[in-house]
Amino acid sequence: MGATLSVLKLEIKSYLTNTIALFWTFIYPILMLLLLIFVFSKNTTDFFTLIAL
Structure with a gap:
């Protein structure tokens, strides 16, 4: 269990x-x-109606 936690901590840090x-x-x-x-x-608001042609 201790080895697993140390490997997990190393992976997270990297x-x-x-x-x-x-x-x-x-x-x-x-x-x-x-x-x-x-x-x-x-x-x-329709963007095409804002342009006056």
Whole structure:
């Protein structure tokens, strides 16, 4: 049990030092979620009617 916990602690520590892995795990999904909410949200303002032709 002690060896398993020490290996787990080492793996977590090495994962937290990898900034690319942290980006793809935490920041990228949040950015994609915000982008998809922005794109597919139902706004009452139609962007095409704002442009006077």
